[in-house]
Amino acid sequence: MDIHLKRLRARFEISAEEEAFIRALPDRTETYRADQTAVRTGQPLTHSTVLLEGVMARHRDLSSGTRQVTEIHVPGDFTDLHGFTLKRLDHDVVALSACKVALIPHERLWRMMEEQPRLTRIYWFGTNLDAAVHREWVVSMGRRQGMARMAHLFCEMYIRLGLVGLVDGGRYELPLSQLELGECLGMTAVHANRTLQQLRDSGTVEFREGTVSVCDFQALADIADFRPDYLYLKPPPL
Amino acid sequence: MPKFFLHVANSAGFAQDREGADYADLDGARREAVRSIRSILAEELKQGGTVDLRGRVEIADEGGMLIASVEFPSAVRVVEPE
Numbered sequence: 001m002d003i004h005l006k007r008l009r010a011r012f013e014i015s016a017e018e019e020a021f022i023r024a025l026p027d028r029t030e031t032y033r034a035d036q037t038a039v040r041t042g043q044p045l046t047h048s049t050v051l052l053e054g055v056m057a058r059h060r061d062l063s064s065g066t067r068q069v070t071e072i073h074v075p076g077d078f079t080d081l082h083g084f085t086l087k088r089l090d091h092d093v094v095a096l097s098a099c100k101v102a103l104i105p106h107e108r109l110w111r112m113m114e115e116q117p118r119l120t121r122i123y124w125f126g127t128n129l130d131a132a133v134h135r136e137w138v139v140s141m142g143r144r145q146g147m148a149r150m151a152h153l154f155c156e157m158y159i160r161l162g163l164v165g166l167v168d169g170g171r172y173e174l175p176l177s178q179l180e181l182g183e184c185l186g187m188t189a190v191h192a193n194r195t196l197q198q199l200r201d202s203g204t205v206e207f208r209e210g211t212v213s214v215c216d217f218q219a220l221a222d223i224a225d226f227r228p229d230y231l232y233l234k235p236p237p238l
Numbered sequence: 239m240p241k242f243f244l245h246v247a248n249s250a251g252f253a254q255d256r257e258g259a260d261y262a263d264l265d266g267a268r269r270e271a272v273r274s275i276r277s278i279l280a281e282e283l284k285q286g287g288t289v290d291l292r293g294r295v296e297i298a299d300e301g302g303m304l305i306a307s308v309e310f311p312s313a314v315r316v317v318e319p320e
Binding site for chain 1 (some may be wrong): 244250257271274277278285287295
């Protein structure tokens, strides 16, 4: 749970007592191979999932055979804390790479709500943050043109992975195929590859074999019209 | 399922597909090429108001051999006023 605590502490102070409580939340860990579905739409839920290693995605598959990814999860994220109240999901959660997760029984989250009101507020913040990310993706899908949409995704991942120490010298792992990248952005794999080429030509970012190299973050953010406010990087204390 | 590489060549340049993807058959790869051409042209039209049909998607097999080419005009139907 180290990476999860790191993610929480990027925004909030967590006391030793709260840390001990968080560390005792999971009842087991699980591993998934790339492309394995971790949670299926509609399946009754008794646990929520914290991603420890790897990258996962929330997605919806349409009857036309196309897939829309609605959020990417990085290590430290709760992938389905909303499942605690919803008890089923309206989307699948899939591992995009080999993943390791910690599973937290819902009755322990229930106990947290009764015994740890401050942690409850912090996790409420977490689901609100998820909603903010979803809103920004809606804006991207509806209003940003292809290059800006892709640049925005790379900016967001740069910030979110940076919070948990997974950006090194402007480079980070994003183990997505061109097809999966396109599924995040509403493009075909071929269109995604061509958009990657345009971004490469702009000298701001490169994406090759699952590694993103950001050469000029500010210029990339300018292309994307990226403002990190929606990620609430410095929230007031809860 | 065979793997094909779909490269895009048009006036904006050449985008080489280094990754490739699996398709049921060559027809499946052709259909993906057509969908992609439409997606790229739609994007260009929205951005700049120009439909530039001078382009093609080249389909290569796993060995890098060019086996088919889908021309941009074959992916769209343009209906002009009389």
